Amino acid sequence: MKELTKQQSKVLACVEVYLNKTGFPPTRAEICKELGFKSPNAAEMHLRALEKKGYIAIQSGSSRGISIVKSQQTFEQSPDQMPVIGLVAAGSPTLAEENIEKRIPCDPNMFADSFDYFLKVKGLSMIEAGIHEDDLVAIKKTTDVKNGDLVVVRLEDEVTLKYFKKTNHNLELIPANKDFSTIEVDLREQEAFVEGKSVGLVRTH
């Protein structure tokens, strides 16, 4: 495959970006606008060169008739990158960019239910449920939780992962460790926000 000049490379990138953004290829004029050219012929010439070098195909007579033959974006079909969030003590909104520790290539549909992010477990309060420190619990953002679900709840400035049990105004957040005690919340006195529930667990050995 022949090498591209700097400008040709820019034009190809422009086409690819436009395609990714809109779902259809740009016109000559749009390429010009994007790259600062003042004549549609500038874009035309670059497109012809790109066609000759085998990077694109041009359907003559068709508007926007450009198709990518050989992408220059190494663009490895990027798999989903699911965010990992630390169990932050400060009650900041759980899924904020600054709370994302890292990302893991992982299909959000690998469990029976889809999930939105991983929560990194701190402490041993769920050890008897086989949930260890630093395990990643897959959390689906929802407020639709049932008694017995493993849920992420925010109480004031603390976020916690526990079993959920609600009766009338009384909310119990139950750990799986004899050394820890159940958190009891009277919902008339204190607010509790259900951030989501666990749909699975992942541990790296």
Next chain:
Amino acid sequence: MKELTKQQSKVLACVEVYLNKTGFPPTRAEICKELGFKSPNAAEMHLRALEKKGYIAIQSGSSRGISIVKSQQTFEQSPDQMPVIGLVAAGSPTLAEENIEKRIPCDPNMFADSFDYFLKVKGLSMIEAGIHEDDLVAIKKTTDVKNGDLVVVRLEDEVTLKYFKKTNHNLELIPANKDFSTIEVDLREQEAFVEGKSVGLVRTH
């Protein structure tokens, strides 16, 4: 998402097929030609309906300004499907088609080390390591294992998941449960095949 009429569905399919074939969306006239309509307005009306129902977006004023919002082709962008293998007692080659219980959409690189298949855990011999019955342990096929690794070993006709410890001719396969005892193998008397080692664990809640 609203249901599509038969004709609307045909038009959406036509757009998707055209897009896959050429790399850019069709014009109204091209849709007509493909589906046998005689007026570009036929296509236009269907496209408007598809837009209203949220299946496509139309960039007004742009030629071929159609983008797919919700594909009707179930076409699930096929992610990697990692096989799940039961802990088969019969010592058949672990990764044979007939041993695959199911497959899970899952990136083989989600753990620190890549893996080849999931092993579905039977029994409670590793419970104190937080590995429960029916947990899926991600196995990398390798014979390069170190003492302390969690490994899959085949002894005669039995496959087992245990901690690995080897000293000279003596192989110990150590469980994580007080009620189970370590399997000791004298390698001069009995063969042991290391199938692989665990690089991670997955559990569905």
Next chain:
DNA sequence: ATTTATACTGTATATTTTTACAGTATATAA
């Protein structure tokens, strides 16, 4: 010194394309 390739501007036009408007026909629901 002259060619050659790259990289454009500027203009113009034929063609493509969107899109509005005016109808027709049919089935289903009120």
Next chain:
DNA sequence: TTATATACTGTAAAAATATACAGTATAAAT
């Protein structure tokens, strides 16, 4: 019976677009 939704035909005009042609400028190659 009268709407109302679906499903078109047919026409036409405005707008978008491709694309040809005539230039200018610059750097590198011959």
